[in-house]
Amino acid sequence: DAPVPPPIRKVIERLREEGHAAYLVGGCVRDTLRGVAPKDFDVASSAWPEEVQRAFPKVIPTGLQHGTVTVLMGGMHVEVTTFRSEGDYHDGRRPNTVTFERDIAKDLARRDFTINAMAWDPAGGHFVDPFGGQEDLGRRLIRCVGSALERFSEDGLRPLRAVRFAAVLDFTLDPATQAAIPPSLPVFRKVAMERVREEFVKLLLSRRAEFGLELLADTGLLEVFLPELAQAEPEAAHRARAAALAAPAEVELRMAALLADLVEPQRAEEIGVRLKFPTKCIERIRLLVTHAGVEHLVGAPDPALRRLLSKVGLAQLEALCAVARARLQVREPARMPEFEALLERLLALAATKPPLSPKELALNGGAIMSALGVGPSPMVGEATRFLMEQVLDEPSRNTPETLRELLTSWRQARGA
Ligand code: ATP
Ligand code: MG
Numbered sequence: 002d003a004p005v006p007p008p009i010r011k012v013i014e015r016l017r018e019e020g021h022a023a024y025l026v027g028g029c030v031r032d033t034l035r036g037v038a039p040k041d042f043d044v045a046s047s048a049w050p051e052e053v054q055r056a057f058p059k060v061i062p063t064g065l066q067h068g069t070v071t072v073l074m075g076g077m078h079v080e081v082t083t084f085r086s087e088g089d090y091h092d093g094r095r096p097n098t099v100t101f102e103r104d105i106a107k108d109l110a111r112r113d114f115t116i117n118a119m120a121w122d123p124a125g126g127h128f129v130d131p132f133g134g135q136e137d138l139g140r141r142l143i144r145c146v147g148s149a150l151e152r153f154s155e156d157g158l159r160p161l162r163a164v165r166f167a168a169v170l171d172f173t174l175d176p177a178t179q180a181a182i183p184p185s186l187p188v189f190r191k192v193a194m195e196r197v198r199e200e201f202v203k204l205l206l207s208r209r210a211e212f213g214l215e216l217l218a219d220t221g222l223l224e225v226f227l228p229e230l231a232q233a234e235p236e237a238a239h240r241a242r243a244a245a246l247a248a249p250a251e252v253e254l255r256m257a258a259l260l261a262d263l264v265e266p267q268r269a270e271e272i273g274v275r276l277k278f279p280t281k282c283i284e285r286i287r288l289l290v291t292h293a294g295v296e297h298l299v300g301a302p303d304p305a306l307r308r309l310l311s312k313v314g315l316a317q318l319e320a321l322c323a324v325a326r327a328r329l330q331v332r333e334p335a336r337m338p339e340f341e342a343l344l345e346r347l348l349a350l351a352a353t354k355p356p357l358s359p360k361e362l363a364l365n366g367g368a369i370m371s372a373l374g375v376g377p378s379p380m381v382g383e384a385t386r387f388l389m390e391q392v393l394d395e396p397s398r399n400t401p402e403t404l405r406e407l408l409t410s411w412r413q414a415r416g417a
Contacts, residue, residue: 005123008075009042012057014124016081019056021048023081024105024120024129031116034138035170044081045120047103053081068101084108093157093188105129113152113159114166115144141172149181157188158196161222165204168213182220190225197226198276205255211246214259229264229272237263240331247327253282254320257289258327266291288317295325296333299343304394306350311357311393318351355396359385362392364404372408387411 005025016023023046029039046053050070054060059073068083086107088098102108105120106129112118115134121127132146143163145152153159160182167174204213214230217223218238224231230238241263248258256278260269269290273283292313298305313321322344329340356362362385369384370376391407392399398407 006042006075006077008077009044009079010123012044012072012074012079012081013122015056016044016046016048016053017122017124019048019052021046021052021056022084022103022105022122023048023124024122024127026108026120027112027117030119030121031134031138033121034119034135042079044079045084045105045108046081047084047105048081049083049101053083067099085111087111087155090155093154093191096155106131110146112146113156113162115146116142116166116170118146137175141170142175143167143170143172143178144175145178145181149175149178150184153181153185154188157185157190157192158200160185160189160220161192161197161200161217164213164216164220164222165200165207167216168204168209169207171209171212174216179220182222186221186225189222194226194275194277198278201226201276202252205245205259206250206252208250210255211242214242214245226276227272229268230259233263240328243331244328247330249323251320253285253289254323254327256286257293257320257324260286261290261293261324261328262332264290285317285320288313289321289324292321293324293328295321295343295347296329296336296340299339303350306347307355307357307393307396310347310351310355311389315351315357318347322347353396356392356399359389361399362388362404363399363401364388364408368401369408372405373412384408384411 009025013023013025023044025042026045027043029042032039048056050062050065050068053070053072054062057072057074061071061073061078063069063071063080068085070081072079072081084102084105084107086100086102087096088100090096109118109120109129109131115132115137117134118132119134120129137144143166145159145163163174163178163182166172204210204217207213214223218231230241233241241259244262245255245259248254256273257269260272264272266287270283270287273286278286292309295309298309310318326340326344330337333340364372366381366385369388370381373380373384375381388404388407391404398404
């Protein structure tokens with residue numbers, strides 16, 4: 002009997018007082034049985050959406066057509082969804098129709114895996130487990146509710162969810178469930194990339210990411226959305242997976258560690274676009290992939306290091322170090338001390354806050370124009386780049402006087 006937040010318990014009790022059945026369902030039942038604190042608590046009820054709305058003073062009609070009402074209770078948002086079964090799936094993507102039901106068994110039967118198809122009423126003390134979910138939890142098994150082939154043909158995302166749950170929970174796939182994946186790939190291909198990415202990211206951020214990526218490759222799922230990794234040489238693919246796992250569990254960092262030694266920056270960006278990552282996220286992945294190969298800077302002088310800092314930006318330096326460290330640990334563990342020394346030097350240089358971008362120059366655009374005696378022209382851009390290089394070589398040059406002197410000799414050298 003695990004702790005259920007009081008507002009959730011109140012919602013269930015209130016629905017029961019009104020004569021409805023109400024249960025906790027899905028992930029929260031599974032996680033509670035595993036002894037893990039659930040991320041969120043989903044309530045399912047025999048009450049129809051209008052009945053849920055009538056039972057509580059404060060509600061948000063979140064998705065009435067799907068039967069979901071959000072109840073505001075004790076400072077919490079509690080989602081209550083009417084029991085439902087799903088009609089035919091015409092293209093393996095979304096059910097054509099949703100039918101509200103009065104019987105919890107119907108609702109559990111539409112769910113994907115046995116461990117996700119249990120219901121628990123903490124107020125009434127009922128536990129409903131028609132498909133042996135508890136036993137599968139004990140055996141650490143991902144198994145479809147009913148025929149795996151049928152369930153995968155209804156919703157092509159389910160094969161990926163099976164692998165995702167195996168990675169996140171550190172479970173294995175039931176043989177019949179795993180065997181149903183390859184024949185379901187044509188349906189998986191039709192699934193919207195946003196849904197694929199959401200599951201893929203959960204897998205990638207899990208502690209068993211390496212195992213999950215391998216299982217994705219073995220089942221043929223990976224080939225559909227990340228052929229670059231699926232088709233890589235075994236040794237390169239292994240290193241990419243291990244580097245991803247070695248990076249901190251942050252999506253851009255793990256994506257960059259996965260891709261840095263596999264593809265060019267341009268292709269990394271294309272992959273981000275293909276998987277419909279947000280633009281900001283794609284830009285960050287591309288930046289990290291572009292500069293992750295820091296090892297050529299071992300033993301390089303400070304100006305070379307400052308040039309890297311100016312390209313990466315101080316805001317992304319920690320992330321870059323994390324990605325570089327992850328891939329180097331996998332590739333050249335014996336050389337880690339010298340790589341760590343390099344990363345230390347980069348961080349120490351950054352801490353001196355050297356000028357790294359044109360806007361930090363001691364002369365702004367206007368001052369450069371008057372020093373040169375010209376108006377806006379391409380020459381100003383050239384002069385700015387020249388000064389920036391001078392200051393990256395030697396930050397102490399960044400004073401108005403020194404920069405003016407440098408400009409004078411620059412103009413003379415150009416014969417202008
Ligand atoms: P997590 O803790 O990772 O969110 P979860 O079990 O809550 O795990 P969700 O994706 O949030 O997973 O889905 C909630 C529940 O809805 C699942 O436990 C499952 O019962 C059901 N479900 C979700 N997606 C599907 C699907 N594609 N097919 C069938 N049932 C699904
Ligand atoms: Mg969930």
